[in-house]
Amino acid sequence: MRSFYSNQDDLKEMISDNCPAIISLNELGTVIPNKLIKQLFFSYNIYTKEGTNSHGGVVLAVDKKLKCHLIDMNEPNIIAVQTLINNKEYVIASIYSPPAERLPIKAMTTLLNQSKNIILIGDLNAKHQDWGCPGYQVNPKGRVLAEWLINHNLNVLNAGLKTSLRSDTTIDLLISTEIPESCECRTLPYTAALKLRVTVWQEVKRKRPSISPSLRILLRHKHYLQNRYRHTKHEEDRLRLRSWNYLVKHEFKSHRQRTWEQFISTVASPNPTSFWRTVKKLNKKKSVDFAALTEEKMVHKNPVNIVKCLTQHFTERHSPPKLDMMNSLDKEAYELWKLYSTADTDDIELVSHHSDLQFNIQDLKKTIGSLKNKNSSGFDHVSNKMIKLLPTHYVGYLRVRFEYYVGRFAQEVDQRETKVDQDRTRRALSFGSGPTRTKGGPR
Structure with a gap:
């Protein structure tokens, strides 16, 4: 796992989807505080060990439902615990072996003596044909590991599964005393996503600056003078900032005037195409089309129902007000409007005067x-x-x-x-x- 900090979201998603009982992480990329790791794996017991290079460091997370205790290993890049699974005792270790270093065969043998049931998980950078690597990729670490597996009757459970990002090879191994036929191993989609994030590109509209490059240079220098005066508080810097600010204001005023004159000249152009192209910029954008209309708890999606709902709404809104004859104010207004409707227009105007x-x-x-x-x-x-x-x-x-x-x-x-x-x-x-x-x- 390259860069623990930038891949936390992907790791959370994988844990949420698969709910593993034990998690092994190698190549953390830097020293990660235990507090941060415990916040990420809050339902796991966390065990960590520092690394020997910039990519080193291992983490072993065991579900709190499983009883386990740490095995003391005075060696970097390796962490091991002893746990009980289905009334069966296992030794589980997370190991990272950098490409330029030898395999920790001695530490692995010590773990093998702890229990008959062992599971070794890690990035060993060992390539051999026995676990699916091409013949031309076999390296000395692969030959040493293959011989050690044969001598101790151990099996690689994920043989043939690609675990490398840069080549079709298997360098992340799952070693155990179990028989491969009794186990099931599979790789998740984009296994290498935690080593190198897959970038998702989205097209966005290019925003063109509304001011010229020369004005942007003036503004950048003004910000520089502001920061300088904020730190130094010198009178000389204050005067320089003040004079430069006057210059920037004058240039912006001239820029607005030139822009306005250019716009007016374009609008006054005898060319109709140029005129309408300029006027078109002043028109507001079209309103966003809507697919449904909500009326209280009812949603209208059919265009016919939407039109009916709008027609009813505006008809009721612009209909004459309903008067209550029991209300003295409504009754007086009704009688007044009745007199106005039957009176002559000249008489109404004369009374108003x-x-x-x-x-x-x-x-x-x-x-x-x-x-x-x-x-x-x-x-x-x-x-x-x-x-x-x-x-x-x-x-x-x-x-x-x-x-x-x-x-x-x-x-x-x-x-x-x-x-x-x-x-x-x-x-x-x-x-x-x-x-x-x-x-x-x-x-």
Whole structure:
């Protein structure tokens, strides 16, 4: 297992899917704290041993349901325990033998003397034809191990199963006194995934920077000056940062101006293709298509049902309000609208002009309190926030001014109508008293 830290997720997934009783890890890649390993294998008893090179180190994890005790081995790259499985005593060891080192034959023989039932698991880097390696790959460690297996009547249970990432060979061995025919060994998909992570590539849209390379260089140097002044606190660095900041602001302002001028020139181009290509960028993206519509606890997936649901929703939403005649306010509103529907339009307008509308302080306070707290203002340069911050005693002045303006507006309307009537009468009189043509000629 190369790089324990970067392959923890894969290891967790393998343990969750297969639920092994005993786990052996070799080639941890670096020194791993026991606390971290115990957090990963919280339901196992953890035994570790340091390695002799950068890839060394072994871990043996035994399920807490199994009774076991550690066998004292004063040798790196090897850890062993004695456990009881199905009322049968076993010695289980995890071994790693680096390619440039000899096999720990002496330690392996010592373990063999501990019990008749033994299971040796590990990356021994020993290649031989007896466990499925090609003949041209046989190495001295493989010959030594093959002879030792024959002398002690041991078997390789996973013979012929590829366990190497870089070649079609078997270097991770499972050695035992059991008969191969009575055991079942298999490799998981991507056995080498824990040694070298398989990268999954996903296509992403390329993001083009909105500013030019020269502006990016200016920003990078500004960040450098900021970090430098933050560490040194020198006056010289502060002045340099300040002057550079002014330069960056000026360049960005010029950049925005150039971009805007370029956009306007493109929009004003007589070429229709260039115009529509530019305007198209201003259009918002299309809304995402939806496949279903949820109505309370019901889900509509059929397009016909979706259309029916939306039709019913908007029909009810825009239907006339239902009035309760037992409610005095609804009854008064109904009678008022009934009078309006039967009255003449000119009469309604005349009554509205002579309205005796009155304001009170409570209505104004309620209206001002309902305003949203916005800083933006209109043509009068007065924002909602400014109105809401007015002192309370100012509301009385507002009420007086509102009543004054309403009365003045009604008075102006009356004067305007009176003037219009006078003009009409004057024109009628002038038309009636004007010259007329008779049979005898002009008077």
